Amino acid sequence: MATINVDDREIKVKDGALLIEELLANGIEIPHFCYHPALGKDGNCRMCMVEIEGKKRPQIACDTPIKDGMIIRTKGENIQRVKRQILEMELINHPIDCPVCDQAGECSLQNYYMDVGLYESRLGTPKTRGKKHVDIGSNVVLDQERCVLCTRCVRFTKDITKTKELGVLNRTDHSVISIFPGRPLSNPYAMNVVDLCPVGALTSKDFRFNKRVWFLEPDDAICNGCSKGCSLHVDHHKAKYENDSIFRYRPRFNDKVNGYFICDAGRLSYKKQNTNRDSFAQIRGNESEYEYASGKLLRLLKRHHGKILFLLSPSLSLEEMVQVKKLSIAYDAKLSGYDVNEYDHNFGDDYLKCNDLSSNRRGFNLLNIDEKKENLEEFSKNIELAILIGRDDIQTIENYENIDVKVSINASMPQHSDLYDLYLPMLTHMSREGSFINIDGFLQFSKAHVEYALETKSLSQIIGIVLGDNIFTCKEVWEESLSDIIKDIKLENIQKKSCKMSNL
Numbered sequence: 001m002a003t004i005n006v007d008d009r010e011i012k013v014k015d016g017a018l019l020i021e022e023l024l025a026n027g028i029e030i031p032h033f034c035y036h037p038a039l040g041k042d043g044n045c046r047m048c049m050v051e052i053e054g055k056k057r058p059q060i061a062c063d064t065p066i067k068d069g070m071i072i073r074t075k076g077e078n079i080q081r082v083k084r085q086i087l088e089m090e091l092i093n094h095p096i097d098c099p100v101c102d103q104a105g106e107c108s109l110q111n112y113y114m115d116v117g118l119y120e121s122r123l124g125t126p127k128t129r130g131k132k133h134v135d136i137g138s139n140v141v142l143d144q145e146r147c148v149l150c151t152r153c154v155r156f157t158k159d160i161t162k163t164k165e166l167g168v169l170n171r172t173d174h175s176v177i178s179i180f181p182g183r184p185l186s187n188p189y190a191m192n193v194v195d196l197c198p199v200g201a202l203t204s205k206d207f208r209f210n211k212r213v214w215f216l217e218p219d220d221a222i223c224n225g226c227s228k229g230c231s232l233h234v235d236h237h238k239a240k241y242e243n244d245s246i247f248r249y250r251p252r253f254n255d256k257v258n259g260y261f262i263c264d265a266g267r268l269s270y271k272k273q274n275t276n277r278d279s280f281a282q283i284r285g286n287e288s289e290y291e292y293a294s295g296k297l298l299r300l301l302k303r304h305h306g307k308i309l310f311l312l313s314p315s316l317s318l319e320e321m322v323q324v325k326k327l328s329i330a331y332d333a334k335l336s337g338y339d340v341n342e343y344d345h346n347f348g349d350d351y352l353k354c355n356d357l358s359s360n361r362r363g364f365n366l367l368n369i370d371e372k373k374e375n376l377e378e379f380s381k382n383i384e385l386a387i388l389i390g391r392d393d394i395q396t397i398e399n400y401e402n403i404d405v406k407v408s409i410n411a412s413m414p415q416h417s418d419l420y421d422l423y424l425p426m427l428t429h430m431s432r433e434g435s436f437i438n439i440d441g442f443l444q445f446s447k448a449h450v451e452y453a454l455e456t457k458s459l460s461q462i463i464g465i466v467l468g469d470n471i472f473t474c475k476e477v478w479e480e481s482l483s484d485i486i487k488d489i490k491l492e493n494i495q496k497k498s499c500k501m502s503n504l
Contacts, residue, residue, distance in 0.1 A: 002068035007075055013066055020048050020061035028074060031083060031112050033090075033150040033198050035062040038260045039159065045150055046086050047112070051079050058082050084116050091121070093128045093173060095145045103200030105213040109148060110199075128173045137165075137184030138264065139191055139205040144176040147201035153177060153193040160261070163187045177201065188353065192261045195250060206268060207248045211237055220252060221448035222436050224315055224359035224429045225266040228352050229438030230258035234270070234430055234448045243277070244451035246270040246430060256442050263353050270430075276412040277452065279425035285418035290455045293424050298466050300405060300422065301331050304385035308333035309403070311376075312369065313390030314342055314358035316459070317434025317446070319477040321363050323463040324389055326481065330467060334379035337364045337371035341393050354439055359429075362437035389459065390426075409459065425456050432458040433474045435482075445474075 002015035006028060013022035018041060023030050033045035041062040049058040053071035058079060073079060090109065098104050130144030154166045154177065165185045169178045179185060185193075194204045216235040223230040231254035238244035249270050251262040281293035288296075301308065310328050312321065314337055328335045339358070348355035364371055380386075380403065387407040392414045408420045411428040426432075430448040437443050457465075464472045471477055 002066055002070075004066060004068070004070040004072060006072045015066060015068060017066050018062060019050070019064040019066055019070075019072070022066060023061060023074070030061055030074060031108075031115075032062065033108060033148050034152065036152055036196060036260075039152055039155045039196075042151055042155065045090075045148065047083065047090075049079060049082050049086070050074050051076065080116075083112075087112055087116050088122075090148050092123055093130075093145065094148075095127070097146075101146070101200040102203045102208050103146075103197075107200060108198035130176050134178075135205070136179045137186050137190065139268075140185055140193060141203050141205050141208060142177065143201050143203070144178070146199050147177050148199055149175055149177065150198060151177075152196040152198070153202060156193055156196055157185075157187070157190075160192075161187045161189050165190075166193070188263050188265065188349065189261060189351070191264045191267055192251070195260075204248070211247045215239075216247060218250075219430075219448040219450070220446075221430055222359065222444050222446040223249070223262060223266040223269070224436075225263075225269045225357065226347065226354040227356040227358055227361055227439040228258065228354050229359055229436055229442070229444060230254070230262045230266055230352060231444065232262065232266075234450065236430075236450045238451055243453045246273055246450055254444075257438060257440070257444070258352055261352065263351075265347075265353070272412075273428050273430045273450070276428050277431075277454075279411070279413045279423075279456070280454065281425060282413075282417050282420070282423040284421055290424075290457075293422060294457075294462065294465060296422055297407065297409075297424055297462075300385055300407065301466065304405065306332040307382060307384040309379055309383045309386045310335045311339075311386065311388045311391065311393075312337045312364075314339060314361040314364055314371070315429075316360060316363070316390045317432075317436055317474070318360065318363045318366070318482060319434055319474045320390075320459045321360070321367050321369065322477055322481040323460050323471075325367060325369065327463050327467060334383065335369060336376045336379055337361075337369045338373050338376045339371070339391060339393065340373075341391070356439065359438075360436045362439065362441060366437065409462065424462065425454075426462060427452060427456055427458045432460075435474065435478070 001012050011026050030048050032048040034042040043063045048061040050061050051073040052059050132143050134142040136142045157163050157166045165183050194202050215237050219234045221232045221234045223232050231252040233250040233252045235248045236246045249267050281288045281290045342358040345355050385405045386403045389409045405421045407422045408414050409424045430450045431452050433447050435445050461472045
């Protein structure tokens with residue numbers, strides 16, 4: 001460790017680390033464009049200038065290693081003048097189109113501009129123009145005029161995806177970011193360049209002009225696209241006279257799971273969450289009142305006591321799995337987690353995508369829920385009622401003629417709802433809380449609260465009503481059933497960060 005003085009404040013930092021990293025870690029604001037923790041230093045924007053005692057001229061914080069005893073000034077007349085000059089250079093050819101820019105409200109250049117107050121341009125010649133609204137592939141739109149040439153996007157395709165689709169073309173004030181001829185942006189993580197762009201040069205074709213960012217309400221959640229379980233920001237908004245809707249997913253930094261990025265497939269999976277929110281209860285293919293359908297479920301359980309099979313999805317939360325397991329014990333039912341549909345051998349890679357498309361298969365291991373095919377076949381003997389929870393694979397049990405009654409409890413309407421005697425919708429993944437263990441054994445808590453317009457309940461609420469134990473929330477389930485299984489991790493810690501579970 002080293003001790004440095006920053007604006008008359010002494011702080012302890014890592015000796016030899018980059019100055020900008022330690023300043024940001026200690027809550028000291030340093031303007032920057034090109035630096036990014038996942039991409040490292042580049043030193044081309046010069047916005048992170050600081051004064052260091054003993055140096056003749058200001059230094060860039062992103063390329064200055066820390067030494068013990070350094071005296072640093074991030075404020076003051078001299079350094080502010082330097083920053084104003086650099087910012088003025090960035091603004092010379094920048095279009096004044098903030099009112100129609102999708103990045104407005106999240107733009108670093110806009111924020112620095114408001115801090116500095118460069119409200120009058122001294123440019124006496126025409127601005128250099130660039131191409132606008134350029135579709136460069138993978139749902140990404142490029143506006144060359146807005147670019148500040150931080151090269152974050154170039155370095156991302158070069159160092160992270162290693163696909164190298166982007167580069168800087170031309171020279172001086174004609175330099176622009178562009179794709180190479182005949183090589184559009186095409187990789188499974190391409191849309192991360194939109195998050196990396198500090199200005200409105202790269203925008204998402206999917207989100208573009210859909211909603212102003214200051215209207216969005218962000219929630220912390222976990223992606224349920226595969227067993228990697230990437231951390232997300234879920235941006236949603238409920239307009240007047242409209243239902244609450246999700247407008248986008250953004251990566252949420254998690255050093256233990258996904259770092260700063262997510263895959264494009266997971267990013268765009270919010271659309272499924274929106275379409276799954278219009279389900280209604282059905283009895284033999286006909287619409288039913290939710291309360292009556294819930295009562296129908298209870299009557300079926302009592303009628304077929306001892307001859308029931310529960311088929312669980314490996315994407316349910318730990319709390320939901322525990323509740324289903326408790327329900328199976330109460331009605332002397334068999335329990336299986338076998339699901340052949342949760343694998344896609346063409347999906348995974350060696351980065352953030354897994355072939356296992358379930359989000360909590362490790363929960364089966366923790367709770368000793370069987371998922372072998374041969375055991376399912378054995379369980380199916382002498383079964384009259386099959387209840388599929390969180391899944392829609394009727395073909396799994398169609399082969400068993402002895403099963404007379406089939407029930408689906410799922411977030412989305414079954415593809416062949418007429419094949420079920422009862423369908424009871426439950427809240428979608430982004431409308432209910434829950435704990436999930438990813439493929440690497442990290443436990444995370446998803447707490448998105450996208451509002452539901454219908455009377456639909458969560459799976460824990462449905463089971464709590466059927467059992468009559470009045471245990472509905474994740475916290476109540478955790479304290480009753482999971483605290484003894486996972487003794488070293490408290491619920492409040494799960495909500496704040498992911499924790500490595502040594503017993504998995």
